[in-house]
């Protein structure tokens with residue numbers, strides 16, 4: 324049946340008078356205003372800007388995080404200051420132990436030729452393993468490493484005598500060393516206990532000795548560290564057994580620590596690059612008298628120099644404001660060492676292959692971690708255990724990639740055949756070419772330029788380690804440009820989304836210079852973020 328349409332069904336066009344029209348117009352104006360206000364509020368609202376710090380172990384990620392903290396949240400660094408005290412102690416003790424280990428190794432080599440007079444000197448040094456840490460002589464690898472490194476050492480026990488001439492190990496100053504060693508053994512013996520305390524019980528096998536920290540470690544340490552010594556007059560009393568004990572031991576042995584560090588034999592080992600110390604060890608050993616003061620509170624410089632390996636991922640947040648846009652700047656500091664990831668996954672079986680790590684949880688779910696390069700950075704996780712990094716990585720606004728360009732003469736701990744610059748280039752290639760990261764902004768920091776300058780000034784030749792460097796001049800300008808060109812080339816060839824690359828030469832220990840860079844980088848990232856989010 325057809326439906327008849329009657330004109331009567333249509334609403335007549337209603338005429339509105341002027342007053343009503345004005346009211347409607349006002350209402351529209353109000354609505355527009357409310358909308359504008361909403362947009363303004365939206366712009367003013369704090370947004371999360373996620374920034375990942377990536378790079379191989381010891382590239383300086385945590386040091387950059389500290390610089391961010393110093394700039395944007397110095398009050399929190401101030402609060403944490405006491406917590407760094409035992410960590411500084413640990414850095415000194417570890418350095419002392421490594422020096423003694425190396426001496427042990429040197430003394431144990433070719434005893435008949437190189438130590439002809441040992442019989443007339445005090446009894447051969449007792450194996451430190453029995454007295455100190457229970458595993459000292461088990462480091463022939465440490466000594467062997469530098470020999471393989473081709474440092475030009477003859478491998479014999481020839482040391483510089485105090486007057487600078489070479490002599491075999493003999494009575495006189497070896498007695499000095501033996502005495503120093505005896506006095507320092509108790510200090511070295513507390514290294515493990517201190518490490519355990521600071522790591523909150525986390526122990527890692529397979530990795531280098533050290534402290535491994537998870538998020539929030541300062542909160543655990545601070546109440547202990549701030550107590551100081553009993554009766555020191557610094558307004559604090561009591562103290563945790565280990566921390567307090569270590570402070571007292573260091574105060575009692577500071578002269579010996581200093582004497583060991585200045586001993587001609589040790590100078591000679593340093594000169595011939597036989598000592599494999601942490602890069603910042605010399606800084607702490609030079610400053611041992613200041614650090615051993617009873618009311619010692621770590622200076623900012625001390626905190627920046629400290630070596631503390633990061634476990635898993637640590638999140639830090641700062642409030643940053645740029646031209647009216649407030650952002651919640653979330654910085655993710657990702658531990659660069661492979662073994663630093665292992666204790667993150669409790670109660671799981673771990674199966675490692677050459678490029679993949681399989682983690683099987685008690686529920687039978689397998690977590691497959693594909694490392695971008697040699698098991699150290701993963702890009703794909705499949706179950707909840709992996710949510711720590713995957714989500715963040717994919718949704719990150721920016722990645723700041725750190726490459727220590729001073730490391731041209733160093734090799735990976737887990738793969739002694741891989742040059743560390745080469746490894747950084749491989750990691751950077753993987754990041755540039757990763758489809759999941761194609762819309763993430765990239766910042767490259769060619770770090771440790773101060774150390775690069777020092778190495779070149781000391782005559783270390785790049786070409787010895789990187790043959791392609793050829794006959795180019797071995798000076799800072801040429802070398803730094805050479806490395807930069809390589810990283811830029813990696814980006815040009817592999818970047819799938821042809822992003823802009825912000826590249827900086829950095830020295831993370833230089834507060835003024837780094838903070839300038841932090842501001843520039845921060846502004847560039849936030850500007851990109853505003854553009855991407857359509858907030859302009």
Ligand SMILES: Nc1nc2c(ncn2[C@@H]2O[C@H](COP(=O)(O)OP(=O)(O)OP(=O)(O)O)[C@@H](O)[C@H]2O)c(=O)[nH]1
Pocket residue numbers: 378379380381382383384385386387602603627628629630631632633634657658659660770771772773774829830831832
């Ligand atoms: N001389 C010098 N030392 C630096 C520089 N940047 C970092 N360091 C030192 O290098 C060591 C390692 O730095 P970290 O920031 O702990 O390295 P990381 O990348 O966080 O290392 P993981 O946590 O193991 O991944 C520390 O002792 C720092 O003080 C630099 O530009 N110059």
Ligand SMILES: [Mg+2]
Pocket residue numbers: 384385386631632633656657658659
């Ligand atoms: Mg770190």
